[in-house]
Amino acid sequence: MSKSTFLYVTYIRTTADKLWDALTKTEFVKQYWFNMHQDSDWREGSSWEMKNSKGEVWDSGKILESHPPRKLVISWHHEHDEPARSEPNSRMTYLIETAGPLVKLTVSHESDVENSTLIGKVSGGWPMILSSLKSFLETGQPLPDPRKAA
Amino acid sequence: MMGNSKFVYVTYIRTTPEKLWDALTKNEFIKLYWAGSQQRSQWRIGSSWEALDPKGNVWDHGEILEYDRPNKLVLTWKHVHFKEFEAEGFSRLTYLLEPTKGAIKFTLTHEIDVEESKLIEGVSGGWPHILASLKSLLETGHALEEEMTEWPE
Numbered sequence: 134m135s136k137s138t139f140l141y142v143t144y145i146r147t148t149a150d151k152l153w154d155a156l157t158k159t160e161f162v163k164q165y166w167f168n169m170h171q172d173s174d175w176r177e178g179s180s181w182e183m184k185n186s187k188g189e190v191w192d193s194g195k196i197l198e199s200h201p202p203r204k205l206v207i208s209w210h211h212e213h214d215e216p217a218r219s220e221p222n223s224r225m226t227y228l229i230e231t232a233g234p235l236v237k238l239t240v241s242h243e244s245d246v247e248n249s250t251l252i253g254k255v256s257g258g259w260p261m262i263l264s265s266l267k268s269f270l271e272t273g274q275p276l277p278d279p280r281k282a283a
Numbered sequence: 284m285m286g287n288s289k290f291v292y293v294t295y296i297r298t299t300p301e302k303l304w305d306a307l308t309k310n311e312f313i314k315l316y317w318a319g320s321q322q323r324s325q326w327r328i329g330s331s332w333e334a335l336d337p338k339g340n341v342w343d344h345g346e347i348l349e350y351d352r353p354n355k356l357v358l359t360w361k362h363v364h365f366k367e368f369e370a371e372g373f374s375r376l377t378y379l380l381e382p383t384k385g386a387i388k389f390t391l392t393h394e395i396d397v398e399e400s401k402l403i404e405g406v407s408g409g410w411p412h413i414l415a416s417l418k419s420l421l422e423t424g425h426a427l428e429e430e431m432t433e434w435p436e
Binding site: 142145268 | 383423
């Protein structure tokens with residue numbers, strides 16, 4: 134049973150296929166994920182890694198479910214900073230549902246750890262990333278990294 | 284101990300604080316991204332506040348508690364259309380606008396001193412579409428299409 138959960142829903146004017154590509158293709162991910170990118174072939178059982186622009190691994194895991202362009206479930210272990218690195222695998226799910234001319238994207242990131250440090254950290258990160266993704270798909274321009282000074 | 288229910292949503296919008304503030308408080312914008320609804324208020328501390336459907340029926344009402352343009356708005360919010368929400372009494376809505384590099388960080392908090400609140404459960408399903416549509420309106424000039432085709436009776 135999950136003890137810590139981050140849940141976020143957004144609506145994007147795009148198609149399910151374009152959103153799936155934006156979530157899984159490195160050429161797109163690099164544009165809106167503030168210099169991070171992911172390496173995987175996105176097949177069930179495959180490994181998955183999140184890397185910064187220098188190629189350092191920040192998170193890793195496995196593809197648990199892959200149903201393009203509807204649902205992706207991955208295990209997610211943080212590799213970079215303590216204490217999140219000592220926590221067991223978390224689980225991240227993308228759910229993509231078509232709503233007329235829009236796509237509803239639900240991101241849930243869950244951990245069995247009570248008051249998980251990882252879930253606390255990603256709860257600050259996901260809104261930035263998903264806002265940038267929506268801007269990227271709707272306007273062609275991602276957002277600048279909001280963590281840098283205004 | 285008093286229970287509490289809270290919905291928090293953060294989004295980053297490429298706009299200015301003043302434009303976002305106007306979009307949150309002026310009906311010419313509100314009706315575009317909020318399913319044709321309107322809000323009636325003098326937008327001053329202590330003023331009354333009402334949210335109305337396109338026919339002019341009041342769905343929610345309250346009072347402006349804080350008004351700090353273009354940074355922070357806090358109001359009380361009592362739903363009066365559905366009985367089970369109305370029975371929970373007043374909730375509190377906060378808009379917080381913070382400039383970051385190239386975008387405004389917008390944090391919406393809707394909370395009530397009721398454990399497992401039905402109102403907060405209900406609005407948790409509605410806010411993401413309203414805020415996604417608000418972001419699209421400010422960034423592209425076009426709000427998003429509505430999920431619901433008619434207001435419920």
